Structure formats: C-alpha cells, structure tokens
Amino acid sequence: MRSVVEDLTTRARIRDVAIERFPKDGFAGTTVRAIAKNAGVSPALVLHHFGSKEGLHRACDEYVVHMTMEMKREAIETGAYREPGAIAATYQLAEPTLRYLAWTLGTGSETAARIFAEFVGEVTVQLVQGKEQGLINEYHGDPQKQAAVLVAMQLGGLMLHDQLTRALGVDMLTAEGLMASAPYTLQIFSGELFNREVMAQTKQTIEQLQPAPDAKQRATK
Amino acid sequence: MRSVVEDLTTRARIRDVAIERFPKDGFAGTTVRAIAKNAGVSPALVLHHFGSKEGLHRACDEYVVHMTMEMKREAIETGAYREPGAIAATYQLAEPTLRYLAWTLGTGSETAARIFAEFVGEVTVQLVQGKEQGLINEYHGDPQKQAAVLVAMQLGGLMLHDQLTRALGVDMLTAEGLMASAPYTLQIFSGELFNREVMAQTKQTIEQLQPAPDAKQRATK
DNA sequence: CAACCAACTGAACGTTTGTTTAGTATTCTG
C-alpha cells in the first residue's frame, strides 16, 4: 500500500519504534509517550498519523505481514532457500521485524492466524509438489495437517530465539544462527537421531490408541 | 513451598485468576482490579496477599514452574511417557497452567530461561543415556545443543497451540490433541518425510559453508 | 472475656494513561 520511497518519513520512524517496543514490553506495556520520545516527536503526532494506539498496532501488523510475504515471494522466485521451506527464507528479514513476527504469533491474534495459515498453505504446496518430484517421501494423513505440525516446529525456533541464542551461542535471528542450528535440525529430520525400531513401535502404539480417522464423534471414555 | 492442602484458599483463587488472565491480556494489560473482580474480592486484598502486582506475577511464575517440575518428576518416576521425552509429560498439566507456561516462554524472562534450561537439561540426559541404551542412534555435535533444538521444536507446538488447534481440529492443550499430532511429529522425526538423498546433500552443503566446530573467531565474511 | 492477628473492604492518593483540542510551522498547489 505504501511505497518504499516514502518509507523513511516520520510516520515510518514512529512505526519502526513501535515494532521494536511492542515485542519488548507488550502492547499495553508500551506507552504512546514512550514511542513518541524514542521517535523524537510529540505524543500527539503519533495519534495524528495512526488515529489511535490500536491503529498503530494495526499498521505494525500490516507492515510486518507485508514484509514477510514480500520476502517469501522473493525467496521463492530466486529459489534462494532449501527445504523445509518457506520459513527459512523469513530469516532474511530485519531483526526487529523477526522479533515482532515471533511476538505476534504468540498473541493468538487474527494476524497470527493469518501468518500461520499463510505458512501452512505454502508448505502444504511444497509437500504435495515435493512428493510428485520425489523430494518428499511420504507425509502422514492430511498434508495440510502435516504442514501445520512442521510449521509449528520450525516457528518454535523463531519464537524461542532468545533461549536458542543462549543455548547455541549464536544469534538465532541472523542467517548465521539459522546455519548453526540447521545440522541439528537435519539430524532430527533425517531420522538418524531416534532409533527406528523404537519410533516405529511408538507410532504403532499411538495409532492403536487412536480411533480410525473416519470414525468421528465417539463418546468420551 | 505451599502445600496442596491450603491451596484452595482465597489467595490461591486470586493466583489462579491471574494465571488465566496474564497470558490473555499480558502483564501490563491485566489490571489488579480485573483480577480482583474475577476472584470476587477487593483490589486491596490482592495486594495484601502478594505485596504488589509484580509480586503476584512472581507467585504465578513460581507456582507454574513448581507444577511443571512436579509433573515431570512424576512422569519420569512412573515412566508414563515416551520419546521424545519430558515435554510430552507436561501436557498432563491443567490447561491454564499450560497456557501460562507457553506465555512465559515467549516473554524471554528469567523464568522462561529457567524452564527452557530445565527441559534442555533433562532431554540432554535422555539423549546421552538413550545412546548408551540404543534408543538414540546418533546426535549431531554437542548433545546439549541437539537437545536445545529438539526442545525448541517441541515447545513450538505448545506456544502455537491456538493455531495448531485450529489446523488439526483438536484442542492441542489436551492429551487428545497431543495424540492427534503425534503421528505427524513421528513422521517427521522418523525420516520418512523428506527424501534421504536430498537431506544428506543439504546437510553436506551446510557443513561446507560452515567453519569446523573448532575453528572459532573467524572474521565476518 | 480480653487481646490479638490474619483476612478483608471502601475510599482515597498521586500518577500515568490514551486522547482531544487549539494553535503554529511547513510544505504543497493553483
């Protein structure tokens, strides 16, 4: 909606400050006055540009969603990412944007649902297409559900970036951090971590405990 | 610290209301008055019991951490959980407790770090011991780092419970939800999802791009 | 029964909150 050219305006500066502060102190915990002070303007100007504090929140959401989609689209076009997919590309976003993204996902807001659904949709396509191309062996059950579980796993690393950064000793919001964690992720995904027999047995046990996918509406115990 | 017996007091009721509201509206977004109203007491009583709003926050943290550790200890003693470990047992906690846990993990607080480290510590032991017992084939590099990545993945499902609940059609904060997602998780962990050759190639590419684990302190780019 | 202590409330406190309003610079437009 807003072009990149006019994106260095005072309005943009205010928004960028908000994007930085909201994840840190929460929405209610971030005051309009604090944002204004950080942006070097009066509190009234913040509301002049965004109507209300909630309006500023919406503008931040929109911007971050826009940037995320843009980054993914670009990554897909240039092919500059590898399996398991779209999320890896996200890490090319600026750090505050990533922090905001992780924060939003945890709020359970409508924006969070939108972003999650977007990721799931894309990974679903990658699963189905990948299967045809031989990149994917076999997904369990519904590809959309398989994608959702996969996306949740990947985003877990994003949402817990602070903890992972400490554990791995590399900033997880940078490409370097993603690279550092990738071998560990791949070790898990490759099936080389857990013993095959134990897993197969566990899988069988779980599937026996569960009703068949068709048999719905059973009385609870 | 506090026994289970005296845990149905007014004090406990106030704390339980706080545990329910903090994840929903955030710390700053939850008012002492709202908590008092929900607990059916005066705002002054909240501060009488907990000293301050921040004191209430600490009490909630302590309680949830205590319950989490207790649940894990019990699960380990009875052996009532399977790989990949300690996190699965956590799902036996009450739903508000789980929501609070997920929220805290996202705040990056000291409590979050404590809980994460606790999980990582336990999973690390499981990895090392599991390898001796043949349950674990081979972890990549440092077992603690491998555990951290594993824990982050698993907790991703917890933190994104709202989204996963929608995607899978089962409440992810119940044992039923965990069971429903398990086959999808296992499909990923078993190595049956992604093509082996593609993964091996990706792994090799990444390891080539990275310096050897020993060679530290290289100039950036 | 007196003395005490913890549980609990109503009312008020000073502060901070988001927002409004009236007005001043600055920039665009014909």
Add this chain to the structure above:
DNA sequence: CAGAATACTAAACAAACGTTCAGTTGGTTG
C-alpha cells in the same frame, strides 16, 4: 504569492492505573 492542506506541538482532559490507609470482621489463643 495567496491559500489550502499537511506536519507537528503544548497543554489540558477525563479515565484508569497501582498502591496506601484506616478501619471492620471473624476466628484463635492466653
């Protein structure tokens, strides 16, 4: 260069905030 729109501020507003304080209740103890 007049005029209109836009960018921006200082000051003030009512509402809501966390917290305090003085006081009441109800059970326990000597």
